[in-house]
Amino acid sequence: MKLTGVELRWIRMPLVAPFRTSFGTQEAREVLLLRAVTDEEEGWGECVAMSDPVYSPEYLEGCADVLRRFFVPTLTALDRLDATTVAPALRRFHGHPMAKGALEMAVLDAELRARGVPLARELGAEHEDVPCGVSVGIMDSIDALLDAVDGYLAAGYVRIKLKIEPGWDVEPVRAVRERFGDVLLQVDANTAYTLGDARHLARLDPFDLLLIEQPLPEDDLLGHVELAKVLATPVCLDESITSARSAAAAITLGACQIVNIKPGRVGGYLEARRVHDVCAAHGVPAWCGGMLETGLGRAANVALAALPGCTLPGDTSASDRYYSTDITEPFVLQDGRLPVPTGPGLGVRPIHHLLAEVTTSTEWLS
Numbered sequence: 001m002k003l004t005g006v007e008l009r010w011i012r013m014p015l016v017a018p019f020r021t022s023f024g025t026q027e028a029r030e031v032l033l034l035r036a037v038t039d040e041e042e043g044w045g046e047c048v049a050m051s052d053p054v055y056s057p058e059y060l061e062g063c064a065d066v067l068r069r070f071f072v073p074t075l076t077a078l079d080r081l082d083a084t085t086v087a088p089a090l091r092r093f094h095g096h097p098m099a100k101g102a103l104e105m106a107v108l109d110a111e112l113r114a115r116g117v118p119l120a121r122e123l124g125a126e127h128e129d130v131p132c133g134v135s136v137g138i139m140d141s142i143d144a145l146l147d148a149v150d151g152y153l154a155a156g157y158v159r160i161k162l163k164i165e166p167g168w169d170v171e172p173v174r175a176v177r178e179r180f181g182d183v184l185l186q187v188d189a190n191t192a193y194t195l196g197d198a199r200h201l202a203r204l205d206p207f208d209l210l211l212i213e214q215p216l217p218e219d220d221l222l223g224h225v226e227l228a229k230v231l232a233t234p235v236c237l238d239e240s241i242t243s244a245r246s247a248a249a250a251i252t253l254g255a256c257q258i259v260n261i262k263p264g265r266v267g268g269y270l271e272a273r274r275v276h277d278v279c280a281a282h283g284v285p286a287w288c289g290g291m292l293e294t295g296l297g298r299a300a301n302v303a304l305a306a307l308p309g310c311t312l313p314g315d316t317s318a319s320d321r322y323y324s325t326d327i328t329e330p331f332v333l334q335d336g337r338l339p340v341p342t343g344p345g346l347g348v349r350p351i352h353h354l355l356a357e358v359t360t361s362t363e364w365l366s
């Protein structure tokens, strides 16, 4: 294929409810979408970076800039490319996995559409639907939390993940355990603790959590090694895992016993497959994380979640967990599961008038 150019599209989607984590509260999701135009097909990519660099170093306008100045011109200069040539072509540029991953995703979608191959098949998915968990934000009160969890369990979610931070951890977990019994339950700290909190975090051990996700800063691998020695609850890493190589290092060091795989965080779906393979080779459970994607990223994440090594329910929630109207056909939970798209490429496309309603800006890069 030859890449003619890429349309950047800024969209803004209000959240159905504020989503609070240890790094702040989100009321709306600003997303940078990429439409890759090639000589054969078009493809869509979704950049999962937030507006502000509060989850990881990338942020939306920084991604637009690095795509505009470095990544898209590098690829349009190539006589031919396919998805497997994107990462090598961009390797001389350090970092920016979310921007790189979005561009690779758009090229991959175009390539697979041209070949008539579903992403799930390309990645090696083995299931036709996947069990879905849900991520529950920090709330104003325990009662509000219990109401939210009750609603998600009624909707069919098979696993509950609670966002925690210092001052909102043991009590919410205890309350959910006492009210909902042995529901599958895990927590996510988004780097909010330090190794000095180890004894406090050990107070979560009696509640039989599946895992505690990213308790310490993303660069504190050795801290997680020490923490994992004193916690009964398995440690899962998210922000720390930036590539298959970093997954191998974290697992070998004993920094984590479970891995949250996020394609945007590791540089794309092809690297996400490699992270999956590293976890499977080490017998380490993996699951597909979420970044409040639109139906485009959601379609690709569900395909990833259908890989054999994704043995725990992921944060592949239904569209209505975050948005009243998605830009694609909505993903609707059926008995706690989402169907893996079967069409070529992502298997979904934006619905033109819905995309127009949330579009705030576009820019053509070639």
Ligand SMILES: CC(=O)N[C@@H](Cc1ccc2ccccc2c1)C(=O)O
Binding pocket: 019, 021, 026, 029, 049, 050, 055, 135, 188, 190, 238, 289, 290, 291, 292, 315
């Ligand atoms: C589903 C889930 O918890 N995702 C991230 C955190 C997160 C939370 C809030 C977000 C708001 C806007 C964009 C990305 C976001 C990511 C996580 O697992 O750590």
Ligand SMILES: [Mg+2]
Binding pocket: 188, 190, 213, 214, 238, 239, 260, 289
């Ligand atoms: Mg996380």
